[in-house]
Amino acid sequence: MPRKCHFTGARTQQGNRLRYRGKAKYLGGIGKKVTSCTRRTFKPNLQNVTAVVDGKPKRVRVSTKAIRQGLVTKPLKRKYAYTRQQKAGG
Numbered sequence: 001m002p003r004k005c006h007f008t009g010a011r012t013q014q015g016n017r018l019r020y021r022g023k024a025k026y027l028g029g030i031g032k033k034v035t036s037c038t039r040r041t042f043k044p045n046l047q048n049v050t051a052v053v054d055g056k057p058k059r060v061r062v063s064t065k066a067i068r069q070g071l072v073t074k075p076l077k078r079k080y081a082y083t084r085q086q087k088a089g090g
Contacts, residue, residue: 003046005063006053007071010044050075 004011019036023029045064049072050057057075066072 001061003043004061005044005046005066006051006060007066008063010063010065012044013042015040015042 002011017038017040018034020032021035022032025031046061047064047067048059049062049067051060051062052058052073052075053060062072
């Protein structure tokens, strides 16, 4: 499974980690200087969730942002009421 959100398409992104040295100007120094710049990764917060996809429950990897936005619809755990066809059938 790729590290990718099923609904939003969020995936691992690349960025920089900066290290600073010095004292800020407003504190009386001559300003902050960047002393190193290394690559880093930003990973999405993915959760394994059972969601309704194309009308059927399916296990998918979903970002928490998609869950909070309401893009994920979870299936019902159980039937709470009987219909007439179910009563007649069994």
